[in-house]
Amino acid sequence: MTAPACGDGRDLIGHGAVPPEVVWPGGAALALNIALNYEEGSERTMPGDGVNESLGEIGRPVAAPARDLATESVYEYGSRAGVFRILRMMDEYAMPLTLFAAAVALERNPEVCAWIRRAGHDVCGHGHRWSEDWTVDREEEAARITAAVDSITRTCGRRPAGWYNRWMPSEHTRELLVAEGGFAYDSNAYNDDLPYWTRVAGRSHLVVPYTLTYNDSRYAAHGLTPAGFVDTCVRGIDELAREAGHRPKMMTIGLHARFTGQAARASALREILDHVAARGDVWVARREDIAATWKAQHPPPS
Template sequence: MKDISSNLSRDLIGYGKEAPAVQWPHGANVAVNIVVNYEEGSEYSHEMGDGENDSLAEVDYAFPAHMRDLAKESMYEYGSRVGVWRLLRLFDEYDIKATFFGCAVAFERNPEVASVAREAGHDLLGHGWRWEEHWRLTREEEAGRIKKAVESFKETWGEAPSGWYCRYGPSINTRELVVEHGGFLYDSDAYNDDLPYYVEVNGVRHLVVPYSLTYNDIQGTRSPNLFLDYLKRGFDELWLEGSRGRPKMMSIGLHPRLVGQAARTGALREFIEYAQAKGGVWFARRVDIARWWAEHSDEFASGRANNDS
């Protein structure tokens, strides 16, 4: 472990040339975590008093920033009105348990999504009080947002989230604040590995379960074929590595307003069928991966040491 608390020093080495000898449940070659980024209704908008319009909608039209963009707002509404329900039905059909990266205000504005998702067995990671960049906030503001979000989740989801992930990336204070808040098993504010790892934060051993923007519905033109190609190619290569004794994890990021459109949901359906037919895959919630790592990581490290000797 490296102590990041004092200077946020970068770790460009990680596990090095020999990754841990991971053993996923049932001997799976790949642990796949499907993530639903539920942000609709919490994004920047004039309706929310922000004085700006957000991006990452179906079409990023060059609309004047000082005016309220009703078209873009309605594109976000599609995700909460239609897209998220299409995804939940798909997960039920294939018995997939996903992870909701939830924004507290988004659940407050559509609490049925939170209650139905939890009842279906999906897990929750805190994605902010709103869908906002934490690097815009002071340390005190950010600490307040984390506390406010957790209290909100207890009301809408029914319990506190097991992990934390900011919009795009953390501030220089985020990881310390997550640890100081307590109650989080892990955070996902990193994009630097295919496996979980530990860091030391102010003397506390803290778990990081990295996320990825590569296998994500925001890629490229958001074409269903392009999205499916990304998923299949990534899965096949990771599956091959796993079959050779080095299993990894794969995070698939979804947005209901994007992949919740029927054509892209069809591509996601095709990938799920493809992966399940191939076998050797553990479709897991993020909390399941975090717990598995916490319980077995010492065994993995020992296996690596034995293989290196």
């Protein structure tokens, strides 16, 4: 009996039962990337977009033509206060960040760009705006990628090393990223605990998977508490580090300026960073450094 089709081109095996071994710097048991999604000021608003943004503190979208001033204000908190609380905390712990940044959000807050330059954080392109690019045609998506690269290069002093769409890519995204030629990786997948190579238009392309599990969007989407976020992330760190005796892994913690930037939730991030620092065997790394380490030890297949 023929099994039913479940999508075209999917890889349900990946690294398999015995994943490849990687030696993280310092012999770390785990590579941890902290990814700060910075989208504030680039989200959808009325009247220009014809729709209001929906992912705020309360899942109650305001229908057009009314303008959702409440949700806009939630996003403003992220850019006015939240992002700087997180950046100061990372400085305090001398730990690097990767900013999943929408280009227009950076354009609208030069002080964030200056902080990125000064602290040496890396940027993963998160769209020209925080838009649903799977809804547009290939040419428009390509134009948006180019616009984002040009903008981020200008505001942050260097181009984005990687790319992560809002929520999901289109069927064309990965081909467009490879054709653009300047991306070391993309993070448009949630399917592994390690980077992996894939083939795109006859070329090898690196994927550094992201996560929706260790992600503070659950504060709004699922009613997660700060204590629950700490528990989830600490459990993930400890269990993955325990697996280092088998093969070391990587993990991402996904943050948003408007969510974790709130003081009570920032205290949860502080507890997580304290736990990481106390362990002493976790490599907190920029995403581009994880990609480079993987590529050096596991170069693309010929």
